[in-house]
Amino acid sequence: xxxxxxxxxxxxxxxxxxxxxxxxxxxxxxxxxxxxxxxxxxxxxxxxxxxxxxxxxxxxxxxxxxxxxxxxxxxxxxxxxxxxxxxxxxxxxxxxxxxxxxxxxxxxxxxxxxxxxxxxxxxxxxxxxxxxxxxxxxxx
Numbered sequence: 001x002x003x004x005x006x007x008x009x010x011x012x013x014x015x016x017x018x019x020x021x022x023x024x025x026x027x028x029x030x031x032x033x034x035x036x037x038x039x040x041x042x043x044x045x046x047x048x049x050x051x052x053x054x055x056x057x058x059x060x061x062x063x064x065x066x067x068x069x070x071x072x073x074x075x076x077x078x079x080x081x082x083x084x085x086x087x088x089x090x091x092x093x094x095x096x097x098x099x100x101x102x103x104x105x106x107x108x109x110x111x112x113x114x115x116x117x118x119x120x121x122x123x124x125x126x127x128x129x130x131x132x133x134x135x136x137x138x139x140x
Contacts (some may be wrong), residue, residue, distance in 0.1 A: 001139045003052050005037030010137040011049070018129055031137050042067055045132060052136050062130040071127035077107070078116045089117060097121070 012034045014025040026032055034040040036050070039065055044066025048058065064070055064105060088095045091109050097119075099105040111118040 001053065003036050003049050003136070003139050007036045008140040009034055009036050009049065010139075011134050011139055012105060013045075013132055013134045016131045016133075018131065023125070023130070044130075045134070049134060049136065052139075054136055054139050056136045057132050060132040060134060062132060064129055067128065067130045068123040068125040069127075071122050075121040075126075076110070077119050077121060078113075079119055080116055081112075084117060095119060100114075 001007070010031050012026045012031045014027060015023045030055060032041070036046060036111065039046075042062065044062035045060065048060040048062075052058065084095065087093070088109060089111060089112055093109045095109065096104050097106050097107060105121055107119040107121040108124070109117055110120045
């Protein structure tokens with residue numbers, strides 16, 4: 001059975017950077033189950049596995065626009081210090097905020113100024129080309 005929209009897909013994968021650093025893998029864990037065409041996995045992965053069958057393997061290059069997108073300068077926000085807890089006023093600290101649709105989004109403190117803090121709400125992998133080795137375990 002081929003992977004088409006609406007099919008439940010079970011995959012093992014290893015996601016890595018161009019330099020080979022592994023970001024995430026299911027190799028030592030449970031495979032991932034998702035429904036094709038619903039946006040549960042990154043766009044480039046869904047596109048690349050479309051038409052594959054159970055048992056197939058593929059090495060995929062995910063360009064920036066099909067992975068986590070370009071780094072967006074507008075996602076860098078300047079927030080008054082008094083709106084954040086004191087423990088968040090340290091560079092590299094991850095903070096949690098409510099997104100525009102009510103979802104929780106994470107941001108990283110990149111700079112602490114006298115009265116404000118600069119927080120980067122881009123995905124940590126924004127601007128990165130990614131590589132994914134995928135193995136289709138099952139298609140239902």
